[in-house]
Amino acid sequence: MTSTAPDLVAGFPFPFPNATYRYSTNVEPARGVVTTPAGQWGDAVVDVDAEYHRELDERAAILEQDPSRYAVLPHMDVACWDAMLCLMRELALARPGSFDLEPVAGGARPSYRWRNRLLDIDHTFVLGDPATLPAEPLAWITSQVQEDVVLLDQRDGTLFGDAGVVTFAADWSFGFDVGMSFLEIHGPVPRIHPEGVITRAHEFLKGLQPGETYRRTNWTLTIGRRLDVSTERYPEWGPDRAMVRTVDDDAFGRLVHLRTEVQHLVRLPESGAVMFLIRSYLLPLADLARVEPWRARAADVIAELPEDMADYKGIATYRHRAAAWLRDHPHH
């Protein structure tokens, strides 16, 4: 039995191009289509799928309950407008039938007409004039995209995570990290510092030119179809790591999800900020195992992962069972 909509399997960004996984500065130009044994992904910077309404409702509920998931330092006002305009444009490119951004007037005070047919929005606004929007620009646009958004300000040769809306964090806290430098945000990650992975990524991002857009993937395992596994809600999901060791094989395959993050990096033109988009995709092992090359590759990678990396990802206690489960469940 599967509970996953067909487009979520066909569009799943399987994150293991190699038989082993190590951290690397794995950035590539955006918009390149990746074909997989189940379908394809990657042509859009902002992706809209069958979960659109459900995930937006979930984000709204999380923000209602915990406003610390949304933060904008005062100097990030320009970047928020920039991000909104960029995301609207990307939605229109991804789904021209559902979204449309139309320039109405140019010049010093450009105005635009924005239509989001999935949410019945038809709204004209003036760039930089908050009175012409129904909400703050970053808040408004993140109620219309499934991606989490972090905006990085560049100054003194360093990037700082100074604004964002993050409701679907995988074991980190945006509220804790806001205002930190890129290097501080990545402080807890093992291996990447001595290997220079993070400093190389930082140098790369600082050199992005206006409009340039790149992407990378990251991954972990998550128990249950739970997007919000933030530090703030650890008391709710933390015990699942012990619980999942006790369930039977059937339940294990349905509960344990491979979680892929497709992360896009965009140099916003007007503010010069770097926009970091995180889109989280979840696929239960039970569905993953139906795609034979995915099953075999995921089993290999998860089994081989060094202990410190498994520990940091929070999967050390059950990843060997996950690998064994995948090995024991070839699809027929």
Add this chain to the structure above:
Amino acid sequence: MSTTAPAPTAPRTATPPTALPAPGLPAPLGAGERLALVVVAVDDSVPGVRSLSLARPDGGALPSWTPGSHLVVEVPPGAGRERRLANAYSLTGETVHPSAYTVSVLRRDPQEGAAGGSAWVHGLAVGDTVTTTAPRSAFPPVQRATRHLLVGAGIGITPLVSHLRSALRWGRDVQLVQVCRGGRGAHLDEVRALGGDRVTVLDGRAALAAHLPALLADQPIGTHLYTCGPADFMDAVLAAARALGWPESRLHLEHFGLAALDPGDPFTVTVTGGPTLEVPSGTSLLEALEQQGYDVPHLCRQGVCGECRLRVAPAASTGVHHRDLYLDDAARAAGDCLMACVSRALPDPATGRAHLEVSP
């Protein structure tokens, strides 16, 4: 925060099929993609300065850019120019989805040693096609600045025009000082119309020298200074700021009218896994590699754009004489890269041999 639920809307009506789509927003550009633009207007009203407006052939919006950005314009060979030039010119117009890119170019006389790019620009006519890069940002405003203090001289006013425009759009505190001679300067009328009493115009360097100490001493904490103009002008502005204790992180300069570099001493270079080449005095490492058939990405050939960065393998390398304006101190100290268009090998103090090992 909460988002406002959209009001229920009336049933949508389809766009009439007869309505032509507006030439809409620009498609995303591929990495390194060039733009083929058409000259739609020229303005020669300031002596010696040609302002060009460049637009998409279909009239649609162009990619947005960061204030302070420049366009690298391809200048084809001909009229004494042996090879293609790539000249960087600051953008002066609107930043957000503009209908045209505008640049202003001071004519420098090829008979007095100029490479000929500006003379070519001055010969362009409406309707001509020009190939450019997408806008490139190397002189952006600092968003956290409490005030933006813009100080430009001569044609160096150009990148500050977009800074002024952006600061006014977003309600940032801004002051601009323009130094020109005899009350005539590029963009002077435009800058005055935009900035009003935020703009001070000074007639010549002596007026600047008299004005500068008081100007720089009387700025709120957190002010950032941006300067562009001839090298000795910027040196004077920055020296005055440093003498008053301005921290380096609040000083920003845009290089313009780069002085020609000295020809440099000869050295040798080994391409990893390849041959060893001689790089004579007067030939750049980039040129030496090109002569051997290596295709090194490059744009400006002036050490500004950062495109021709090569990795330096330490093996037999004797050290790098960095002459670019791109790499920061940390990258230079690491010693593992250089800009091939301007930088060279340092001689080993013991042997006198100057050698680099590089990989593209």
